[in-house]
Structure formats: structure tokens, C-alpha cells
Amino acid sequence: MRRLVRAALLGSAIFLAAFPGWAVQPDEVLEDATLEERARDISAGLRCPVCQNESIDESSADIARDLRLLVRERLVEGDSDTEVVDYIVARYGEYVLLSPNFDGANRVLWILPLVLLGAGIGLSVVYIRGRASAPAPAEAGLSADEQARLDAILDNDRAD
């Protein structure tokens, strides 16, 4: 049965020209709306291997269609979302994952934003506390010449 479905799907593929923006074809859509929605979600997270940064959900390339069919096939077989993704990654490599796994060196990618944010907050707090406790600056900061120039520029700013 599965093979039959597949043959029918491939048969209709002959008529397909690669028009951009035409990803999910009507004949791919699953009857079961919940399964189809899961298929779309999974597809949006998988990269088309031959495209420039398009997910298989957006790409009109042949391989993207094959992958979409594969995703749906696995879902119909009863795989969980993770199993489907693992299945595809096992065959096409981690390159197809648009959201990289949290493992090995990739941990840096995922943790660095938090580290940067933490460091930034730390620096900001130190800076702000420093400014809050700093003594008021000496007022004689400008020479007469500079003061005149500044006055010319700041002329109408007192409104603020």
C-alpha cells in the first residue's frame, strides 16, 4: 500500500516545474489534519539540502518534496516527531537541522547568549553604581573658547 501511494505521488511529480514558492503540493497533504500540522511543523525545522537557506516546507526543489513525503510517511507509520527528525538526520546529516542540537561544541552557541547577557548585566551594574556614587565633577571643565563654541551650538537647546 505504501509503495502504491508513493508511486502515485512520484507519478504526479513529473508535471512539476520548479516554480519558486510552491512547496507543499495538494497531493502531499495528509487527510489527518493533526498529522498534517505536525508534518508542517517538522518540515519548517528541516533545511532543504540543496537550497540557499530554505526549509523543506518552503522549497520547491525535488529533494525537498521527497523529504516532505518521507516526513509524512514516517508520521503515518506512527513515529513521534523526534523519531522522524532523527530518521532524517541519520540519512542527511545534521546539516538539515535548522535548530542545531545542544551537543559538543554547539553548547557554546546556545549558552553564549546567556553568558553575554550575564556579563553585560554585570558590567552595566558596575558602571551604573560607579556613576551613582561618583563625586560631582569639577565645573571648570571648559576653556572660555570652548564654552563660547558650545554655547553657539547648544543655543536653543534649553527648551528640552
Place this chain on the structure above:
Amino acid sequence: MIVELGHFALILAFAVAIFQMVVPMAGAWAGNRGWMATADPAASAQFVLTAFSFAALTYAFVTSDFSLSLVVANSHTDKPLLYKITGVWGNHEGSLLLWVLILTLFGACASWFGKNLPPTLRARVLAVQSAVAVAFFAFILFTSNPFLRLASPPFDGQDLNPLLQDPGLAFHPPFLYLGYVGLSMAFSFAVAALIEGRVDAAWGRWVRPWTLAAWVFLTIGIGLGSWWAYYELGWGGFWFWDPVENASFMPWLISAALLHSAIVVEKRESLKSWTILLAILAFGFSLIGTFIVRSGVLTSVHAFANDPERGVFILMILAVFMGGALLLFALRAGTMEAKGVFGIVSRESGLVFNNLILAVSTFVVFIGTIWPLIADLFFDRTLSVGPPFFDAAFTPFVFALSVALPIAAMMPWKRATIAKPMRALIPAAVLALAVGLLTWAMWTGQSAIGPIGVSLSVWLVAGAATDLWSRTGRGPIGGRLGRLTRLPRADWGKSIAHAGVGITMFGVVTLTGYQIEDIRVAREGEAYQVGAYEIELLGVDENVQGPNYLSTMASVAVRDPETGAEISLLNPERRIYPVAGMPTTEAGINNGVTRDVYVTLGDPQVGGGWALRVWIKPFANWIWGGTIIMALGGFLSLSDRRYRVAAGAAKAPVAGVPAE
């Protein structure tokens, strides 16, 4: 002949740029006013020569001069005139020429409008600006010369990529470049100030309009690009976190940080060294963006390795300017002492928070963008970082910023309390919560991001309105309304730009969260319902002849299912551009304030009928409406009286009522 003159003018401009890089700088060093003064005619000459060169290339495109290899590769005699002109920058060489044209224009503007800058600072700014120009003139002349002739010209050209033959994309690069290159001014001011060894309020006031202008142009450029992607790529996506998009988004984020931190320098003389660092980094990200787009290194590492000449050249420019500027920064930053003292709760602190979020989020986008490259080079892993990562990593920053923005924007300088602005913002908060709950109630079962995002966008818009209203002081409504119209344009600009952020956010959240999609085989005469609309395929004309393409065009009726009244007749198309050999999908879109009906035509089906894809996209236009409003806010701020005064346009005291 004209082409040769253009080529010659470009070489001459290169020579002038070298002169302007060296002599005024030496003059500022030696205190020689004559040498410093040479910067002005040189800056003007550079611009005039580059403009002539650009005009010559445009002339070659318009007259379809196929002895130029660039024209052959990117034009065709059948192409409409508009796209012959935009074809000038629709390619690598021409776009770089546009880049230096804008660079020299900014340099010339600094010379024309900068008469009241201290002479040494001015000479140094123009010299640094010219140093950037030297690098890019060299890049063009040695690796990407647009004026190369062919020995045996063909009869016709190979056409411009049909996707680029579109008004949205035609004007996308010039705006982006105005933004990228505008940041070179902030960079030149930063480096010149580091060499001078001083940064004061006047410096902040000088840098801010340039940064603001650059940011406005980037906003427009990014908005145009996103709008183009939405209607042209055929599935209504508007942002893909593509490396090329990120390349423009990073300078946008960091210039937003810079224009806020420059306020602190201008008004309070604090955050000086941080602002200088941001100015350097902002231009650095512009250069990185240029590198990413022009070298192709991120789309394919291997494409870069096969033809590394251009990429390596930009990388060298990046290394020299960033390395040099950061070294200078490390040596001199310590000398810039902050003057302003402020409390832990104050507008200064609010702007520090703004900078923290914007700067860290810029680096998050940066890390995500280059991670595939790092993983490949150092860990031997071929992987991708796409929208799911960026959505997860970036959204929290947007939310954090949105929560704080209205409160921080209303806090006074020096010392404030959170309670006071919060009291004023109670109505805004109540409204935001109510709309959020309503959204949640209308679409139960969806993710929580939708209602939170909607609520925050209402909070931003209502907060901006509250901010503006609170500036009118106390008293009867009539008097406050009168004062509202007399508020400085900078106040209006601030509130309008902040509201624009909320409006864009609203569009993004509702579109991503609540769009309805339908894919099916549509047969002529069989109506069906999608969302609140009735759709019917009326017919398909398979032989439509365009000026330089062939088209299959469908007629699709969109009706109200209750009354049967026609709302719109859409003509989605599939085009083939025979010269370029490229198919494109033209969506049929019925634009509306509350939703777009977006229809694309697919393939003819075996058993009859056509594949038809229909989306109802809620509030889609609010995304670009919001970007226009942000840009408008920027323009309003830019036209504030104090800048016109600072720019030397009005020396005499301006008559008029003070704002408060």
C-alpha cells in the same frame, strides 16, 4: 568614450581620496591650517568624480552598451527602462560603485555642513572618511572593475535576474547602502575623536544626526527588502533569518543602540567610551555585512574558497579598519572621563539597559550567523543555524526591551523613581492586558507567544502616546492639546518611532501566530471557503505575453460567503523569463488593513484543475506600516530645530515660543 571617461574619473577619485586621507591629517598633526583646508575641495571633488563615474555606468546600461561585460551579464535590450537603471546596482561591481558614491556623498556633506566643527576635528573626520573611500576605490579598481570592455561584444545581454526586476527590490540596495555607509560617518567621528583625545557634548550632538539618518535609511531598506520577499517570493514569508538579511539587521540593531547612547553623551556627558566603541562596531558590522553579502562565504564556504580574491580583500579592509580603530580605542579610551553623575534609577540607567539589550542581541544574531562557519572550520561539523534558533534566542530580548521601553522612556535624567512613570502608565498597562486577554480568548489553544506579543505591542504604542501626552504638563485638556502641537519635533519623533516598533511587532506576532492556510486542487467554477472568505477559480489563461516574460495567469474571485458579493478579483501568475531562463511566482494579493488575502497558482493537475494555495494573513501590512512609522519618527527627530541650528543652517536666534 563616455565609459572611458567614467573609468578615468574613478581612478582620479581614487587619487584624490589618497590625497585627502594624508594631507589634512598631517595638517591637523602639524597645526597647518592650509593643509587642513585642502580637505574641503578634495571631498567635493571626490564626490563629483565618483558621481560622474556612476553616471557614465548608468549611461552604458541605459543605452545597452554590450561592449561592457557588466552590461552583458546584467541587462537586455527588452528590459524596461526602470530596470535598466536599477540594473546598475543589481550586481556586484555596480553596487560597490553605488557604495563609494554614497560614501563620498557623506564625506562631501560633512564638508559642506560641518563649517562650525573645530578645524582639527573636521580635518581628521574627513581624512578618516577618505581612508575608508581609498580602501573601497582600491577594491573596485583592483578586483571588481565595472568598466571592463569585451573584445567582441555580443548582440544582446543575459538579462537581470527577474526576481530583481521589481520596484521593491530595485530601491532596496540604495537605502541599505545609505544606511551602511552612513555609519561610516559615525566611525570617522569616533576615530577622529580618539585621535583628538576628547569627546564632549558637541561631539555627541554631531554624531547623532548621522547615526539617526543611517538608522532611518537602514529601517527603510530592511522594510523594503522584507516587503519584497513577502509579495515576490510567493509564500508570504517576510523574514528568514538568512545570513544576508542578518547582515543588514546587525548594523540596524547596533546603530539603534548607538543613537540612544549618543543621547547620553550629548545631554549628560556619560557613556563616552562606550559610545565610541559602539560607533566603531556599528561600522564594523556594516563591513561584516558587506563581506557576508559580497564574498558569498556563508552561503557556501566552498564558493568562497574557489574565488577568494574579493572576500579576502574585504576581510583585509575589515581587519585594517576594525583592528586599527579598536587598537586606538584601547590606547585612548581611558582618557575620556565621564562627567554626569546619575542615580541607579534614572533615564541614563534606562538607556544603559536599552544598550545592553540591543548590543547583546546584535551579538546573538552575529554568533548565530557565523556559527556554521566556525563549526565547519574548527569542529569539522557541517551544520545549519536557521529560523528556529534565532526565534528562540532573539524573541526574549525583544520582549525584555518592550516591557522596559515605555517606563524607561518616561524617566527623567539624573534621578528618578519607577513609581512615577508607572502611575502615568497605568491606563496603558490596563489596555495592553485587556487586549492580550481578548486575543487569548479569541484564539484559545494556540501558543502563548501570540497574546503576550499582542499585549506588549499595545503596551508600546499606548506607552508612546502616554509619554507624549505627559510632556504637555498639567492643566485643562485644551491647553495641553495646544502644547502638544508645539512640542519639539524630537519628542514627536521619539514617540512615533517607539510606537512604530509596537506596530511592527503587532504585525509580526499576529501574522506568524494566526494566519490561515489552504492548499488544494481548485477546479474552475467550484467555490470553497477559506477562513471568512469564499474562493473560486474562474479560469486560467496559459498564454499571456509580458514585455520580457511569458505568463500563466489565473483569475480567482474572493467573495463574502454570506452575501456572495465580490471583494476582489486576483490574478496570481507563474512567469517564465526566457532570456534568464528563470521561472517566478507572482502572488495575487488583496491588501487590507486587517488582513491580506494571498493567493498563488501552482501546477495543472492530472485529473483537471489547478493547485491553488490561499492564505489569510492577518495584519500583514502593519509590519511594513510600522517600519515606515519608525522611519518617519527618525526623520522628525532629524528635522528638530536644534540640529538645523547645529548644522549651521540658522545662525540667528530662532524666533518662537519655547516648548515648555
